[in-house]
Amino acid sequence: MSAVERMYLQFLFFAYSAVWVVMFGFLYRMLRRTRQLEEELAMLKEAYGPESKTPLDPGFDGPSM
Amino acid sequence: MRVRQWRDRWVWVLLPLMGVALYLNFVGTPDDRILGASQRIFYVHMGTATTAGLAFTVTAACSILYLVTKNLAFDVVAAASAEIGTVFTTMLLVTGVLWGRAAWGVWWTWDPRLTATVILWVLFLAYLLVRGWTESVEPRARLSAVLALAAYVDVPIDYMTIRWWKSIHPVVITSHGIQMAPVMVLAMFVSMAAMLALYGAWMQLRVRLGRVESGLDVLKQRLRSRMEE
Numbered sequence: 550m551s552a553v554e555r556m557y558l559q560f561l562f563f564a565y566s567a568v569w570v571v572m573f574g575f576l577y578r579m580l581r582r583t584r585q586l587e588e589e590l591a592m593l594k595e596a597y598g599p600e601s602k603t604p605l606d607p608g609f610d611g612p613s614m
Numbered sequence: 615m616r617v618r619q620w621r622d623r624w625v626w627v628l629l630p631l632m633g634v635a636l637y638l639n640f641v642g643t644p645d646d647r648i649l650g651a652s653q654r655i656f657y658v659h660m661g662t663a664t665t666a667g668l669a670f671t672v673t674a675a676c677s678i679l680y681l682v683t684k685n686l687a688f689d690v691v692a693a694a695s696a697e698i699g700t701v702f703t704t705m706l707l708v709t710g711v712l713w714g715r716a717a718w719g720v721w722w723t724w725d726p727r728l729t730a731t732v733i734l735w736v737l738f739l740a741y742l743l744v745r746g747w748t749e750s751v752e753p754r755a756r757l758s759a760v761l762a763l764a765a766y767v768d769v770p771i772d773y774m775t776i777r778w779w780k781s782i783h784p785v786v787i788t789s790h791g792i793q794m795a796p797v798m799v800l801a802m803f804v805s806m807a808a809m810l811a812l813y814g815a816w817m818q819l820r821v822r823l824g825r826v827e828s829g830l831d832v833l834k835q836r837l838r839s840r841m842e843e
């Protein structure tokens with residue numbers, strides 16, 4: 550194998566490793582975000598689900614500054 | 615709770631599998647006699663092709679199930695699998711272009727296999743775009759299911775192009791078996807397993823996100839109806 554071929558092979562190795570690392574990092578972040586969203590949805594369901602008695606005020610336009 | 619913890623931890627199975635795939639692709643296999651080191655691109659290329667094929671097959675199957683049952687859970691799975699399949703098809707095209715440059719001396723040629731793969735990629739990109747444009751859930755699911763089935767027709771055509779027409783793309787799996795050294799076959803299958811595990815982990819998370827989206831839609835509808843009362 551020539552020096553140029555060896556260099557190309559190293560590039561390929563680093564690129565492939567980088568793709569794996571990025572994919573794994575992406576999945577790990579997605580897992581954390583999914584867990585957080587699931588917890589928040591459970592809280593919302595508890596507050597506004599079919600059995601909840603939380604009053605709804607259509608005139609309420611969010612927190613004031 | 616225990617089931618939930620294991621469901622989250624299985625993402626970590628990916629790490630050693632990725633490590634073994636990397637080792638076999640770059641250290642555990644020799645260079646090809648004719649293609650040299652560029653043969654190593656093939657292991658990734660084959661893994662992405664198999665995973666994309668599986669992803670689109672899941673999309674087509676879930677689209678049929680949605681059209682039959684009208685259960686929106688199938689639409690969520692179909693969309694998730696199409697998204698991941700499109701990412702893997704992008705990887706397939708990129709690795710194919712790199713390998714083609716090394717093996718054929720050109721970045722791109724309008725070979726039947728390459729053309730069919732680009733068409734497949736464009737069709738599923740269109741599927742995802744249409745999903746993004748449509749707001750209402752039921753019509754979107756119905757239109758997406760029909761589009762997915764139309765796009766899926768290209769998957770078997772893409773597989774058979776190198777057998778039906780004159781193509782410069784190599785045929786690896788023939789009726790006589792896999793035309794490669796056993797250690798290269800092992801590297802190919804391990805790379806394939808790593809990609810399929812990645813698909814599995816990604817799908818599981820994407821479907822969970824889809825369920826959260828559906829849960830939020832249900833809550834929004836409930837809140838709207840309560841406010842109207």
